[in-house]
Amino acid sequence: RKEVEQDPGPFNVPEGATVAFNCTYSNSASQSFFWYRQDCRKEPKLLMSVYSSGNEDGRFTAQLNRASQYISLLIRDSKLSDSATYLCVVNIVRSNYKLTFGKGTLLTVNP
Amino acid sequence: DADVTQTPRNRITKTGKRIMLECSQTKGHDRMYWYRQDPGLGLRLIYYSFDVKDINKGEISDGYSVSRQAQAKFSLSLESAIPNQTALYFCATSAGGRGSSYEQYFGPGTRLTVT
Numbered sequence: 518r519k520e521v522e523q524d525p526g527p528f529n530v531p532e533g534a535t536v537a538f539n540c541t542y543s544n545s546a547s548q549s550f551f552w553y554r555q556d557c558r559k560e561p562k563l564l565m566s567v568y569s570s571g572n573e574d575g576r577f578t579a580q581l582n583r584a585s586q587y588i589s590l591l592i593r594d595s596k597l598s599d600s601a602t603y604l605c606v607v608n609i610v611r612s613n614y615k616l617t618f619g620k621g622t623l624l625t626v627n628p
Numbered sequence: 629d630a631d632v633t634q635t636p637r638n639r640i641t642k643t644g645k646r647i648m649l650e651c652s653q654t655k656g657h658d659r660m661y662w663y664r665q666d667p668g669l670g671l672r673l674i675y676y677s678f679d680v681k682d683i684n685k686g687e688i689s690d691g692y693s694v695s696r697q698a699q700a701k702f703s704l705s706l707e708s709a710i711p712n713q714t715a716l717y718f719c720a721t722s723a724g725g726r727g728s729s730y731e732q733y734f735g736p737g738t739r740l741t742v743t
Contacts, residue, residue, distance in 0.1 A: 549730045560718055560734035561671070604671075608730040615661075615686075616732055620670040 526622035540605030549608035632735035651719030658724035660702040
């Protein structure tokens, strides 16, 4: 099983749609979880951390299910500017602050 | 000004040449990382450094070396470049110490082509 596995995508949605990304991780000792966003040929940028109780930042909601080793990202009311690749990222404390990145899911929001 | 900078931004070099990619940061972070990104393979860790005297191999260090010249500077060298080292290279930083968060902040990347 891969350490971090994401929906392969790509996702194509119309403006205003709600889209959900899923991610699973293999190591139950994982401690910290993030969603990063990467625009084409640009650097990954932190979108949001994912907390055990779930957290929301505007149109974005992240959920964590430790029992199922599952992370999700929900984007509501999609904008054209949301078009990007979304990376699920996990830290395992025993790996000393290293992050493990999923391969990403490409989202295209169409007018 | 950007917190994490990389030079050069683009480079084309020939097989067998030595090349150095440089990274500087003004975030005051102790920890620095080098990744490469290839289509379909995601980000892979090459080397990381938790302070000036601490250098560690990542998952794909063969063919690469690094130097941590100062807290703010971390360079990646390809001693003898080969075509399969053609990739997008990112430097990243993170804070360290008790209570620090784990998120990393990336530079803009260096697009390297080895012909």
